[in-house]
Amino acid sequence: MNENSLIEIRQLLSTVCDPEIPVLTIADLGILREVKIVDQTIEINITPTYTGCPAMDMITINIRLALIEHGYKNILIKSILSPAWTTDWMTEAGKEKLKAYGIAPPNATPSVCEPKLFAEAEAIQCPLCNSWHTNLVSQFGSTACKALYQCEDCLEPFDYFKCH
Amino acid sequence: MNIFNAINSDESPNDATLSPNHHSDNKEALLLHLADTTLILSQRNTAWCGHGPILEQDIAITNISLDLLGQARNFYQYAARVINEANALNSSTAEIANTGEGLKKASEDSLAYLRTERAFKNLLLVEQPNGDWGQTILRQYLFSQFQYLLYQQLQQSNDQQLAAIAEKAIKEVIYHVRWSSEWVIRLGDGTPESHARMQLALDELWPYTGEFFMPAEFENKASIGFELDSLKQPWLEKVSELFEAATLPSPNSMKSTFMQTGGKTGNHSEQLGFILAEMQYLQRTYPNSVW
Secondary structure (H helix, E strand, C coil): CCHHHHHHHHHHHCCCECCCCCCCEHHHHCCEEEEEEECCEEEEEECCCCCCCCHHHHHHHHHHHHHHCCCCCCEEEEECCCCCCCHHHCCHHHHHHHHHHCEECCCCCCCCCCCCCCCCCCCCCCCCCCCCCEEEEECCCCCCCEEEEEECCCCCEEEEECCC | CHHHHHHHHHHCHHHHCCCCCHHHHHHHHHHHHHHHHHHHHHHHHHCCCCCCCCHHHHHHHHHHHHHHHHHHHHHHHHHHHHHHHHHHHCHHHHHHHCCCCCCCCCCHHHHHHCCCHHHCCCCHHHHCCCCCHHHHHHHHHHHHHHHHHHHHHHCCCCCHHHHHHHHHHHHHHHHHHHHHHHHHHHHHCCCHHHHHHHHHHHHHHHHHCHHHHCCCHHHHHCCCCCCHHHHHHHHHHHHHHHHHHCCCCCHHHCCCCCCCCCHHHCCCCCHHHHHHHHHHHHHHHCCCCCC
16 A cells, blocks of 8 residues: 555545535545554544434444445454544535525624523524524424524525534 | 343342442442433433434434434443453452353443442433423533533543544534523423423423432542533523523523432432333343344
């Protein structure tokens, strides 16, 4: 294995998608941290998004499959918890793909959940009609990473990828 | 209960998968305590799935369960690593102790599904029944508020992996604290009925909160880097502030100061037996089954 292998491996990894949000690749999400070849072993470091995210197991399997299908063996995938993943690591391209898919992308300034009670929810733009007249329905949505909003103008509900 | 006896007598999972090495015993016990607590609370909360008062809250509590399960997995995976490393170091003594076959490797699954009640080290609070929605909310609040303070300290631990788990989890815990706090206020300062139910829930759950701050021997010896009871004052302050907004009695005015303990050392209420019987049934009946 050599330099070219690393290039090919990175290319293969860029095809691995989030099983829940299939428009996003693991590179878009910022969970693919590092790829290197150490003593004939391909070492891949990924960082989980939410601790309970069930997609991470699936992603790990898909990474392995993508490489094995192209003849690579000796694959070591490590889940690195620190520094903790933040939506800051999501690429701009990733955010645009999310919006096109109908999920409002995380706001530019990543923030942990405002600990103040009954605080005003973040202003989120409707990904469907672009209105800013939207309401938070619940901080907890269909998956661990999403909150549920509703648009007052087009009246559609939509998911918001929470800032983390 | 033959199934359980049969498995226990052959494998003795409580002995076979736990480390005989005293030095890592404390670290291992601490990790199992943290893992068991989050696992059991997750399991309790999931009973609401499909039964929540409204859809959005059903989803909220199951999301919280998922977060807790994720935390449990991180702790169990780390605990398994600690146990297996200690066993590898002590392989000669371990082989003799276990009929010459060598110890089975511990895994997150063996730790969660094959240990029995006396081996579990979870806080007593989390095994208490769900009760009505108010009781579940209050249990979540009392616990999450403590968990937030605990993880704030653990984040600074000189054990890198423990610090990393806490750093990751605390972001989610803030959502749990906020969600449960808001509900305590809505229900406490709600209708006469909701207020009465919250009062009953408080009477029921309060005696389990003392255990948060009473360290077990392994917590003292594992050098977590801070004193567990140093969290008590900040926790009481937060709780007092919230209870005032919720028109619930202040912690200072609680009728009884008696606190239940024993969870950390394997002395559980009868509740845990039922929880484990349900949770572990599949793995015990069809050992090593996978999806």
